[in-house]
Amino acid sequence: MKKYKADITVTLKKGVRDPQGTAVDMVLKRTGLEENAEVQVGKFFTLSVSGNDESDARNKLNKICEDVLSNPVLESYQVERFLEV
Amino acid sequence: MKKYKADITVTLKKGVRDPQGTAVDMVLKRTGLEENAEVQVGKFFTLSVSGNDESDARNKLNKICEDVLSNPVLESYQVERFLEV
Numbered sequence: 001m002k003k004y005k006a007d008i009t010v011t012l013k014k015g016v017r018d019p020q021g022t023a024v025d026m027v028l029k030r031t032g033l034e035e036n037a038e039v040q041v042g043k044f045f046t047l048s049v050s051g052n053d054e055s056d057a058r059n060k061l062n063k064i065c066e067d068v069l070s071n072p073v074l075e076s077y078q079v080e081r082f083l084e085v
Numbered sequence: 086m087k088k089y090k091a092d093i094t095v096t097l098k099k100g101v102r103d104p105q106g107t108a109v110d111m112v113l114k115r116t117g118l119e120e121n122a123e124v125q126v127g128k129f130f131t132l133s134v135s136g137n138d139e140s141d142a143r144n145k146l147n148k149i150c151e152d153v154l155s156n157p158v159l160e161s162y163q164v165e166r167f168l169e170v
Contacts, residue, residue, distance in 0.1 A: 009129045033153070034145065035135070038131075039132045041130055042129035042131070044096065045109070045125070045126055045127070047119075047123060048121065049122065060118065064113060064118050064119065068112055068113060068116075068118070
């Protein structure tokens with residue numbers, strides 16, 4: 001059994017309203033930090049997955065991302081890092 | 086004025102309790118997806134910053150991360166991508 005460490009980002013799909021992002025935009029504008037920052041807010045996960053080999057662990061990771069970490073109707077996920085530990 | 090696009094992750098500092106991560110761990114264990122996933126939950130931001138040059142924009146970005154996107158007492162941030170657009 002091999003063990004892998006993965007970093008995952010979950011972001012809203014294009015066209016889905018992002019009120020958190022809009023709120024941060026307004027703060028940055030009001031404080032004069034940035035006029036139009038076009039902020040998008042998402043989630044970030046670090047986790048370990050085990051598997052017989054890399055392909056087995058990646059399949060399990062994709063299932064975890066689709067079933068638990070994201071809502072596939074509104075969100076998409078991206079595997080940013082995937083390393084054996 | 087140059088414009089840059091940045092990806093930022095904000096995570097809890099070591100030793101800070103992560104109840105969201107623990108909740109995901111429990112779901113993964115209960116559903117049999119992963120015995121001990123050691124999930125850590127953070128935030129992910131994509132935003133634009135402008136500046137006279139890269140160093141100016143990076144300084145502004147660091148200020149935005151420290152003052153608005155993270156709580157420096159409990160969280161640390163990481164600039165994952167920084168590209169001119």
